[in-house]
Amino acid sequence: MSQSTQHKPVALITGASTGIGAVYADRLAKRGYDLILVARNAKRMENVAQPLREAGTQVEIIAADLTEHNDLLRVEDFIRRHPEITLLVNNAGSTTPGGFGSTDVESIDHLIRLNVTSVARLxxxxxxxxxxxxxxxIINISSVMAFAPELNKAVYTASKSFVLTFSQTLQSELEQQGLYVQAVLPAATRTEIWDHAGQNIDDLQG
Structure with missing residues (x-):
C-alpha cells in the first residue's frame, strides 16, 4: 500500500468478497482503516472496494485461493512486505455437504487447508x-458449531473448534506482548457457506 497508510491503521481481511468478510470491510473502513482484501473472486472484491474507495478508504485487493499452496505463499509474502498491517481478520472458510461418511477425502483436505492451515499460517x-x-x-472467525458436535458436521465442527482453541491459546500466550486475539462465533448467518453445505438456512428458523 502507499505511504499514506502509515498514518492510518491497516487491516487485512480474508474471505472478503461477500458475507461476514464484506461486512468487516465496511465496518473497519468506517472506523478509519485502510484495507487489504483477500478472496478468490476479484470482481466481487472490487464491488466491495469501490464504494469504500469513493468514501476515502484505500483498498487493495489480492485474488487468491488460500487452499492453493502457491496462492497462500503469495499472500504470506505480501504480509511480510507490509509490516504496516495492524489487524488480521481470518474470515475465509468453507464447509462440505452431508456427514463425514459421505464426504470424500479431497473435500476433507480442502476444508482443513482453508479453515485450519491458512488461519494458523497467516x-x-x-x-x-x-x-x-x-x-x-487478530480476529479469527470461528462458529457456534464449535460447540455443536451433534449436528453431524465432523470436520467443519472440528475445524471451528480448532479456531476457537487456537485463538484462546494465542491470547493467553501473547497478551502480555500487546497483541489482542479475538475469536468470533457467529450463529446461523445468511452467507454462501449454506450453498456449500447443501442446506437452506430458512430450514433452521422456528
Missing amino acids: SRVALDGLLKHKDGA
Whole structure:
C-alpha cells in the first residue's frame, strides 16, 4: 500500500468478497482503516472496494485461493512486505455437504487447508509485524458449531473448534506482548457457506 497508510491503521481481511468478510470491510473502513482484501473472486472484491474507495478508504485487493499452496505463499509474502498491517481478520472458510461418511477425502483436505492451515499460517506470518505495533490484533472467525458436535458436521465442527482453541491459546500466550486475539462465533448467518453445505438456512428458523 502507499505511504499514506502509515498514518492510518491497516487491516487485512480474508474471505472478503461477500458475507461476514464484506461486512468487516465496511465496518473497519468506517472506523478509519485502510484495507487489504483477500478472496478468490476479484470482481466481487472490487464491488466491495469501490464504494469504500469513493468514501476515502484505500483498498487493495489480492485474488487468491488460500487452499492453493502457491496462492497462500503469495499472500504470506505480501504480509511480510507490509509490516504496516495492524489487524488480521481470518474470515475465509468453507464447509462440505452431508456427514463425514459421505464426504470424500479431497473435500476433507480442502476444508482443513482453508479453515485450519491458512488461519494458523497467516497468523504466524503476521505476528512479527503485529507485535511491533504494540496494539496489533487478530480476529479469527470461528462458529457456534464449535460447540455443536451433534449436528453431524465432523470436520467443519472440528475445524471451528480448532479456531476457537487456537485463538484462546494465542491470547493467553501473547497478551502480555500487546497483541489482542479475538475469536468470533457467529450463529446461523445468511452467507454462501449454506450453498456449500447443501442446506437452506430458512430450514433452521422456528
